[in-house]
Amino acid sequence: MKNVKFLNITIKIISCVFGFVLLLCTNGIAQDINETCLGCHSDPEIAMEKNGKQYSLFVKKFVLAKSPHAKKKCTDCHVGFDPENVPHKENITPVNCKKCHGDVSDKHTFHPAMPRATGMDGAANVNCKGCHGKHNIISPKKSESKFYFSKIIDACGSCHKSQKEEHLQSEHFFEYSNNNPNVPTCIFCHKLPITKGSLLDPVQLKINQERLCLSCHLNNPNQTKYSKSLINYEKSVHGSALLKGRQEAAACIDCHGSHNLQKAEAPLSRVNHFKVPELCGKCHFYIAREYTTSTHGLALKRGDRDAPACTYCHGEHGISPIPNVPQRVYEETQIKHSTVVRNKMVYCVGCHADVQMMSQHNLSTVTKAHDWIPSKATHWETVRCVDCHSSYEPPNLSHNILPPEKTIKKCEECHTQNSILLTKLYKHEKQRSREKYGFINGTLLSDAYVVGTTRNVFLDTFSVVIFGFTFLGIGGHAFLRWNGGRKLKNSKKNNLV
């Protein structure tokens, strides 16, 4: 038993010594080969001619020494090259980085041509050496690397100039320049399959983009009310449509942009309060057109920050959440929460019940402005704000919210639907008229009329028939009288004759 144990230890020691010796030897061999190669290629004058063009074959020794490939043999990359013979290889083949870096495609999805490239194939700026160089390759983890955190934007921007220009205006760059370690760099985002032109399904591409954004912004410890609503994005009309495969559904970059992301507060931001209608109008063209002519749209155009843009009513990311309206509003207006939510009036009362805001704009609050309406509770239940305050007739919905003086007061729109509603309106109008003009004038000058009550096809037909018969009967009778008189005259004449 002791002998076996001894044998095992002996074998392990011999293996270690052999391995070490082998390492030294191969290193030595590598150094030997590299020395041989550099014997010629360290000469700055060394060059070759191909197709009438001169190519330098000079290799800077000190540059190569800093490379992670410094300990590799030259022939590891330049496969099949024979240092003893010139030319070194009959058919010179390009260096194939994938020979060692097999996962290169997975790491470089931002350059979609890369998966199709074999080694050095593809356009100059998307192959390995186009970005990483040749003998001067440096690990991105080293501060000297052009792909190091603090330099990467310039590195990518050297080719992607317009994207860089946009990025320099972005909130991401602002944080980047403040050395925020959590800010995404080009590679942080683009190492994931989010780039246009990749072979991905366009819907999947958008989902990837959206999830990339959420991966940071949902976990942001300093959340704003906007970022909080991100949790509902996938349940929103946009998010759910996207997940159902609708390519046109808006995802993050459709609204916020990709490289030039800016906070809503920034005047040039695509999601700035004053630019929201224009932004939403890119897809919702007709609605935006209605909105821009509305009293809200015109107020926004005048620069009124209080004027609601699309997102005030529809929400930012959740699209259709219920705005948080203070409880006192419901108490003051006597409108039920369930009613305003069902009728979508919750968006309106949020501002229009605010005494301070309304007084700043010389507007009456929702309660005061509707003092004239009888049976308020019933009206709140059955009539939506837009039914009277927009240019379309109920039940259509319009974004063209009218100014107070143009508000539609078509009570009969609803009250002619049946005779009970009509009676209520008629009674109210008579009473209102008397209150306004006094008893006598109110009675005589009242403009209340039971419109439509007596107007039906039976009564109209009946009236036509009875009047028709009356006039026909009278006409016929008058003719017979005239004819009888004429005959009588004639017979008298004949008798006289």
Next chain:
Amino acid sequence: MEKLYLYPLWLRVWHWSNAFLFLILIISGVSMHYSNQNSLFMPFQISMVAHNIAGILLSFIFIYYVIRNIKTGNYKHYIPKLNGFIDRMIIQGKYYTSGIFNKEPHPFETNEELKFNPLQQATYFGIMFFLMPLIIISGWFMLFPQTSPDEILGMGGVWPMAILHIIVGFFLSMFMVGHIYLATTGDKILTNFKSMINGWHLHVEHGHEVSAEKNNEDNNKNIDSK
């Protein structure tokens, strides 16, 4: 020629006031009822005010008319004598449907005791005692809709009043047209109109008119004998 003062001043004033207001009510009423986007005879707003004012005035003069009728006993002319009434109606009907074309004398000549022929009596009775009160009451209900219930049998409370008002309005308009036409069946076309202006009914005692008086007596005798 005999002149009978059958239509006192108060009656003539009421009659022509009533006719004038009725005309306004018909024109404004038709204008409102058949209104659409465009005005018919007059703008909707004016027709409403005109209808209100004319309706109220007509109600007041109707009350005046009722009171004077009771005081003067004129109402008796409107109440038909039931005995032989149907036969008298038939005789009058025959006159209007055949005799009038041959210039036959009126079967029931107008006199102080009998101002209206049987058909006039039946029509005026229905109109003055039923249709006029109905249209006036329903009109006032619409002027003061608070007096109506909100709902009757699942319908708005004002609705039955409005329907009643307009149907009675149709009949009264029809009556007015017929009334004006029959007013031309006097001795001359304008005779009855003149009577209603000056109050004097002309009783012509020659030709047809003499025989008419005789005819009147014969008709009454025939009916009595039945």
